[in-house]
Amino acid sequence: MDPDIVQAFQKELSCGICMNTFIEPVTLECGHSFCRPCLFLCWEETPARCPGCKGPGQQTNLKTNVVLRSLVAIARRARLRQFLSSEEYMCGTHRETKQMFCEVDRALLCRSCSMSQEHRAHKHYPIERAADVQRKMISKQMHAVWENTQENQHNLQEKRRHSNQWIYYVNLYRDKTKNAAAFCPGGEKTSFPATDQ
Template sequence: MDSAFQKELTCFISLKYLTDPVTIGCGHSFCQACVCLSWEGAKIPARCPICRNTSEQTEFRTNILLKNLVSPARQASLCQFLSSEEQMCGTHKETKKMFCEESKNLLCLLCSNSQEHEAHSHCSIECAVEEYRYHVCLLSEIISSEYQKLHPILLEEEKQHLEGLKNEGKKILQQLKKSEATMVQKGRHLREMYEELMNMCHKSDVELLQDLGDILTRSKSMQLNMPQPVNPVLSARPITGLIDRFRQFQVEISFSYEISSQNIMLFDDVRSLRLRRDLQEAPFPSGRSHYFAAWGDQAFTSGKYYWEIEVDSSWDWAVGVCKDTWLRKDSSRVPSEDTFLFLCVKEDNRYNLLTTSPVLSQYIEKPLGQVGVYVDFDSRSVSFVNVAKSSLIWAYPACSFNYPLRPFFYTGHT
């Protein structure tokens, strides 16, 4: 086939023969699916992938002439492929012309009539290709139609989600500003009271006895009305289809368990890190809790993986992944840049949710039930999800790692 003619029948985007070809305003033609996906999310007006001319077109009609030209060209290409020496039947040295519906293999006529295949359904390869292509195109149209219905719903949901987070952020900022103003005012009063107490130390015994009752009363009143710290919490907003999307890559994780209450100090290290911000000076508490550590038996190096872990009723737990060599038996290292963990850490009588590394506070609701972990080696990113709420907890930016990762789960009872 003439190469120039073949080029005219080839989609510039997919570099394959045109499928359901459409022609846009500038005259260039593409597969309908290719141009729709290419223009999805593009600026309005979109541009032709070849000449870069703008186009306001949003609806497409199949170019029947091109479609009729592509069909024989595709058949000729198939015949040329099947006639090649590499595709000849190795047993009978015949051209493969038949397709077996049961085994999904290409066969020559003699093989199709053999004892192995005589009870199977067969048809010519050309007919099979056309039938399969018809079903694929039909399914593509159905999926495209459903996507066109769903896409604006998802965009509106995303818009509402972002708007809700924006409004929540404004409210939290107002709370923080109000709390800050109150704290400044209380701090001024405490300073004044401190100066007054210092002055009283220099008064005579009689004056001290006369004024002590009044200042004690005011001191108690001030202590009772001390402002409480603001603990902002962003609500978990559900994302349609989030869990279904991740569960396409769901795997069963086998863990190797071992209990270590002496050597692994993850939660205590995080507490020290948050309180002191100086790892060299942060002492490890002498009292040890009973910690239950679990490492995945398999280290992942490529692909996409998702699993869910039940977080128990303890205050302290951590889920995620770590570098294959990060945490071993008898190790006592604090969270490093080789860890991607979501932690719930008890501090006094409340909990803090954090991610590593670095250690960042997450101002969200505490997940109940299961936490999902999604690892994407294509983008080299890790994400955590609240399964019950179908909401995203935290996603690390792309290119966060370039080494094998091992699933990790850690819990402690204090």
């Protein structure tokens, strides 16, 4: 296939935020697509707007673009096959392509090595499946971090609101006490330290 076409295809399957191939692609109302984790991280720092066109975005009910996700999966498999067919990823012993992932040793193996005495008892997965599992795990962890950050920001806003209420009530009490002290017999004045607002 023409390298320019492949490069253009890869560009269309890339997130405009991280510039890598999409992970869990979502499409905004404006039509621009981004990785869900990238969008959440971007919206941590700025209001919910499209990073591409700055149009309004919505933080809730973002749906995965299943067509784009399928295209990304096809492109990943093709790129992985091309990557693994290189000399570097050929088994030195059996001269076969490494197609299996050993979960115990966290290593790539050819089929013959995966059946060897050394690895036979270990869990093995096709490389594509192992990569998908890792991608999903990372995406879940990023989503959990984002939700935790949202909760922490909400709690911080609540604490600030409570703190401001207390400052208001302390100042109100101080002012009322000063006014009441002005009417005390003998003209006694009481001084109160100022509170920062």
